[in-house]
Amino acid sequence: GAGVSQSPSNKVTEKGKDVELRCDPISGHTALYWYRQSLGQGLEFLIYFQGNSAPDKSGLPSDRFSAERTGGSVSTLTIQRTQQEDSAVYLCASSFPTESSYNSPLHFGNGTRLTVT
Amino acid sequence: ELKVEQNPLFLSMQEGKNYTIYCNYSTTSDRLYWYRQDPGKSLESLFVLLSNGAVKQEGRLMASLDTKARLSTLHITAAVHDLSATYFCAASNYGGSQGNLIFGKGTKLSVKP
Numbered sequence: 001g002a003g004v005s006q007s008p009s010n011k012v013t014e015k016g017k018d019v020e021l022r023c024d025p026i027s028g029h030t031a032l033y034w035y036r037q038s039l040g041q042g043l044e045f046l047i048y049f050q051g052n053s054a055p056d057k058s059g060l061p062s063d064r065f066s067a068e069r070t071g072g073s074v075s076t077l078t079i080q081r082t083q084q085e086d087s088a089v090y091l092c093a094s095s096f097p098t099e100s101s102y103n104s105p106l107h108f109g110n111g112t113r114l115t116v117t
Numbered sequence: 118e119l120k121v122e123q124n125p126l127f128l129s130m131q132e133g134k135n136y137t138i139y140c141n142y143s144t145t146s147d148r149l150y151w152y153r154q155d156p157g158k159s160l161e162s163l164f165v166l167l168s169n170g171a172v173k174q175e176g177r178l179m180a181s182l183d184t185k186a187r188l189s190t191l192h193i194t195a196a197v198h199d200l201s202a203t204y205f206c207a208a209s210n211y212g213g214s215q216g217n218l219i220f221g222k223g224t225k226l227s228v229k230p
Contacts, residue, residue: 041222042221045220091159108159108161110159
């Protein structure tokens with residue numbers, strides 16, 4: 001079966017432009033997560049969705065970052081007025097709802113490598 | 118606030134040797150995960166540990182969890198080159214709506230002949 005799909009795989013943008021990153025979770029996974037990984041660093045939590053709602057937005061680094069999810073499926077992460085420090089790999093992950101599948105790991109996509117020039 | 122610390126951050130091993138990676142977390146967590154990441158690739162789930170004393174093994178890797186000590190370990194037995202990768206642990210203090218996992222910084226393992 002298909003895994004978590006992210007697009008684009010690579011994105012180069014000029015400073016100040018807006019970008020949209022897309023995530024298609026595994027079918028049936030209602031929990032969806034966005035993480036950011038800078039070069040050689042660990043994973044930084046950005047936002048978590050349960051269905052279409054985002055109970056935890058605590059990781060979004062600034063108000064330039066926003067995310068939405070529609071139909072309990074596809075999610076988009078939008079970065080407005082990109083800055084060079086936004087350059088990183090943005091990883092999306094999905095899982096079964098934690099209430100019903102307690103031991104479900106997160107399944108990660110291959111990420112979008114964002115470069116802001 | 119939940120914090121997760123791994124050590125060591127870098128580990129160079131010889132093939133055939135044993136070693137342990139440690140993962141400490143700062144507050145109560147109800148789940149502990151171990152992931153592997155190869156260079157340029159995404160994260161692959163290795164283990165999910167749910168209860169105190171849980172031990173899971175897959176090949177040359179064995180993970181354990183001590184919730185009282187807030188410590189998980191990933192033990193490598195008779196390392197081989199194919200195990201070279203970065204290993205992450207992640208903990209969660211899930212309760213109600215909070216479901217995010219907090220990751221450690223990762224341990225970059227290099228196994229040399």
